[in-house]
Amino acid sequence: MKAVIQRVNNATVTINNEIHSSIEKGMLVLFCVEKGDTDDKLDWMAKKILSLRMFEDESEKMNKSIMDIKGELLVVSQFTLAANCQKGTRPSFDNAEFPQKANEMYEKFVKLLSDSKLTVKTGVFAAMMQVSLCNDGPVTFVLQK
Numbered sequence: 001m002k003a004v005i006q007r008v009n010n011a012t013v014t015i016n017n018e019i020h021s022s023i024e025k026g027m028l029v030l031f032c033v034e035k036g037d038t039d040d041k042l043d044w045m046a047k048k049i050l051s052l053r054m055f056e057d058e059s060e061k062m063n064k065s066i067m068d069i070k071g072e073l074l075v076v077s078q079f080t081l082a083a084n085c086q087k088g089t090r091p092s093f094d095n096a097e098f099p100q101k102a103n104e105m106y107e108k109f110v111k112l113l114s115d116s117k118l119t120v121k122t123g124v125f126a127a128m129m130q131v132s133l134c135n136d137g138p139v140t141f142v143l144q145k
Contacts, residue, residue, distance in 0.1 A: 001037045001045055002081045004030040007054050007139035011074045013123040014130040021121035026071030027054075028133050031109060032081035033102040034095045041145045042105060046112035049073075054139055062139075066118065073113055076123035076131055077106045099126060 005027050012022040029049060055064040055071070066073065079102065083091035097105065103125045114120045123129045 001034060001041045001145045002032045003045060003049065003143045004078075004081065005049060005052070005054070005141050005143065006133060007136045008074075009134040009136045011131065011133035013074065013076060013121075014132070015124060015127050020124060020129070021074060023072035023074045023119065023121055025069070025136075026119075027066050027073050028131070029073060029075045029113075030078040030081060031075055031106060032078055033097040033105045034082050035097050037097060037105060039105075039108065042109050042112060044145050045143060046109060048143060050113065050116050050118075052141070054141065067116060070118065072119040072121070074121050074123075075106075075110055075113065076129065077102070077125045
């Protein structure tokens, strides 16, 4: 399981030239389920994202979590994070979970984040999306479990 999380001033998902969802200050989460991932990993990932201190306090130190600032989350499924680029020039996606199970786990992940009572918006699983963002900092972290 992998996630790329970015601290954003705003982010938007567009599908077929129409805005599907957008957020203001918060976090863009690009999320990937890999073969063998479990619900325990989902729980860990959700808790880590909600508690990670990546927002600045009054002293401009990263001491606040998304919960502390009551920020918004935009969660986008991105199977390409499972890519293996070690051999050749064409990425292998053998590590990516099969779509049906990946979608089920993505939905569970979104629910875990939504249980926080923060605003959580999403892309559309397996859709061709355009994601735009204003990265704040820039601050970007890669989480893997």
